[in-house]
Amino acid sequence: MPEVPALPGLAGLTAQVFRAGGALSQALPDYEPRAGQAEMAARVADVFENGGVLLAEAGTGTGKTLAYLVPAILSRQRVLISTGTKNLQEQIYFKDIPTLRAALDVPFTATYMKGRANYVCLHRIDLLSEGNSPQSHDVFLPIIRDWSKTTDTGDRAELEDLPEDLPFWSEVAATAEACIGNDCPRYSECFVTRMRQRAAESDVVIVNHHLLCADAAVRQNAFGEVIPACAYAVVDEAHQLEDVATQYFGFSISTYRIEDYARDVERFIASGSVTTRSAQMELQQGVDRLRDHARSFFTEVAFAHRSNDRVRGEERVRATDQSLAHTREVAAYMAGSLDLLEGGLALLAPSRSPDDEPSAPSDVVALSRRAGEIRDELRFLLRAGDPAYVYFVEFRGKSVFLRASPIDVSEIVRDLLLDRVRGTVLTSATLTVDGAFDYVKGRLGIGQAEEVRLASEFDYESQALLYLPPRMPDPRSPEFALAAGHQVIELLKRSQGRAFVLFTSYASLRSVQAIVEMALEYPMLVQGTAPRSQLLKQFRETPNSVLFATSSFWQGVDVVGEALSCVIVDKLPFASPSDPVTSARIEAIRARGGEPFDEYQVPLAILTLQQGLGRLIRHRRDRGVLAVLDPRMRTKGYGRRFIASVPPAPVVHNLDAVERFFSIV
Numbered sequence: 001m002p003e004v005p006a007l008p009g010l011a012g013l014t015a016q017v018f019r020a021g022g023a024l025s026q027a028l029p030d031y032e033p034r035a036g037q038a039e040m041a042a043r044v045a046d047v048f049e050n051g052g053v054l055l056a057e058a059g060t061g062t063g064k065t066l067a068y069l070v071p072a073i074l075s076r077q078r079v080l081i082s083t084g085t086k087n088l089q090e091q092i093y094f095k096d097i098p099t100l101r102a103a104l105d106v107p108f109t110a111t112y113m114k115g116r117a118n119y120v121c122l123h124r125i126d127l128l129s130e131g132n133s134p135q136s137h138d139v140f141l142p143i144i145r146d147w148s149k150t151t152d153t154g155d156r157a158e159l160e161d162l163p164e165d166l167p168f169w170s171e172v173a174a175t176a177e178a179c180i181g182n183d184c185p186r187y188s189e190c191f192v193t194r195m196r197q198r199a200a201e202s203d204v205v206i207v208n209h210h211l212l213c214a215d216a217a218v219r220q221n222a223f224g225e226v227i228p229a230c231a232y233a234v235v236d237e238a239h240q241l242e243d244v245a246t247q248y249f250g251f252s253i254s255t256y257r258i259e260d261y262a263r264d265v266e267r268f269i270a271s272g273s274v275t276t277r278s279a280q281m282e283l284q285q286g287v288d289r290l291r292d293h294a295r296s297f298f299t300e301v302a303f304a305h306r307s308n309d310r311v312r313g314e315e316r317v318r319a320t321d322q323s324l325a326h327t328r329e330v331a332a333y334m335a336g337s338l339d340l341l342e343g344g345l346a347l348l349a350p351s352r353s354p355d356d357e358p359s360a361p362s363d364v365v366a367l368s369r370r371a372g373e374i375r376d377e378l379r380f381l382l383r384a385g386d387p388a389y390v391y392f393v394e395f396r397g398k399s400v401f402l403r404a405s406p407i408d409v410s411e412i413v414r415d416l417l418l419d420r421v422r423g424t425v426l427t428s429a430t431l432t433v434d435g436a437f438d439y440v441k442g443r444l445g446i447g448q449a450e451e452v453r454l455a456s457e458f459d460y461e462s463q464a465l466l467y468l469p470p471r472m473p474d475p476r477s478p479e480f481a482l483a484a485g486h487q488v489i490e491l492l493k494r495s496q497g498r499a500f501v502l503f504t505s506y507a508s509l510r511s512v513q514a515i516v517e518m519a520l521e522y523p524m525l526v527q528g529t530a531p532r533s534q535l536l537k538q539f540r541e542t543p544n545s546v547l548f549a550t551s552s553f554w555q556g557v558d559v560v561g562e563a564l565s566c567v568i569v570d571k572l573p574f575a576s577p578s579d580p581v582t583s584a585r586i587e588a589i590r591a592r593g594g595e596p597f598d599e600y601q602v603p604l605a606i607l608t609l610q611q612g613l614g615r616l617i618r619h620r621r622d623r624g625v626l627a628v629l630d631p632r633m634r635t636k637g638y639g640r641r642f643i644a645s646v647p648p649a650p651v652v653h654n655l656d657a658v659e660r661f662f663s664i665v
């Protein structure tokens, strides 16, 4: 019998796409086969064929998105892709997916899903339009209503002129909390329903970690969930997953949430659905009482937890059984008013046997349910007694949040993500510490996993320099800011601006910025003075500009080319031990006999530093200087762990070497 050639498996098909002369080199004029990319694609293909978990650290320039998208598409299975940032999500959907659609001879569909709050809720628009509440007269209502009749997606990003932080948007957003699900008269036209249906029919579903975690957190709630079941998942920028999971798998009551609820009840009253005058008055009195009690409650909470060093209106303070003691009495009043509202609204709900269709819109049922949920969460938060959670009060602008966050998310990530799919790929440019994946495996509850590390495609030996100043004061001393300011001035003179100066706190940013501004005239951009995207655009377009920024610019920011030629970091980015979540994690490690500094604080800071320094070289032609001004990098034993983890650029200690580097064109 003639020998039948073996059909190429997924790994074989994938390899053909990446080889010289393959589909990618035919479709992309600049394509060059890269060994690291092909290896990663082969390892991902293996997961899609055989299941399991793969941890893949892919250094900058590897081309990791195509390395997982190609086998994902060729696998003919539904694959969920989750990214840490919106930028990467957009790059995949608007750039990589069209590229692969043209390059691969394989028909496939892809859906880009944002968080529910990005979409307009048609039912809330109807209620506002029919009602007579103050929000019904908002100037933005007619604009949003008219657009909602013509848009295909319902995504607010289409309304480019809408202010980013428009408070009115929260009145019309399709949030899970305000949604009434199947009972909604607009259910079949609803943009979220349609997005969910599109995703359920798609081969590739692209989400971000925020939606991934929010969705998993409301999975018990039949109409909150929007992400369809997928056989496989790729978690890109996986180093961010722990943080995002911590935000979504907790509980929170805030001034904002109570006010949002109060306004929804008022809108329901104003919609005319409550027919008797006495019922209307009773409900309105209930809302007024809730507002009064909430005001007293949050005033008490703020009084008991406010400290003196609030920076930029943001602060998180640990809450305990004792610190919450004085708030319990007034919280009981608030819980009482929620009880009354829950009961009063339930009485108005249409009676309904299991076979009946509801005889009236079930907003009232949803509002009654929400009152009960808020009350139950309030009681849970005030007990502050579950050792799996850390309780804290967060001040943000004028809002006050009482929160409980899980101290350890590893089980949650395992149960709600890893165990729900056949295979998972977790990838990032920064996943290892000291050359091993142990840290990230421990934090994310990953047991058995395949591992692969792919070095950066960039030649740091020739493309970059790491400058560590020879003498600097202790970073905790008052002299540090002046010395750091001096170093920044000297570096910027040599790089001619074109730099990110990244800080670990606003206080340091302000001190150093003040010193530098007096000495140099380069255009200076400062985080917080404009939205992030606008600052980045200005930075790219303004020659010789300098950007002063803190945490949100340490990752997910891409500036290719000469505009960014220097990245300066003031201090090693240790998470503040006064932060409630960090301190609770430190205590938990100590309680089990571990060494929190070595096991948690140093690895976390190493990953953050790697991300910050990774902003510099984004292309093979990029050149530039990395500078870390913190002397602990050289003087402390753990400094060696940092040096071993940063990009392998030549290390220099004098500014002449920096000058020579920039003088080579």
Ligand code: SF4
Pocket (backbone or CB within 6 Å): 120, 121, 122, 123, 124, 174, 175, 178, 179, 180, 181, 182, 184, 185, 186, 187, 190, 191, 192, 193
């Ligand atoms: S289903 Fe929910 S989100 Fe969609 S229109 Fe109705 S209430 Fe709004």
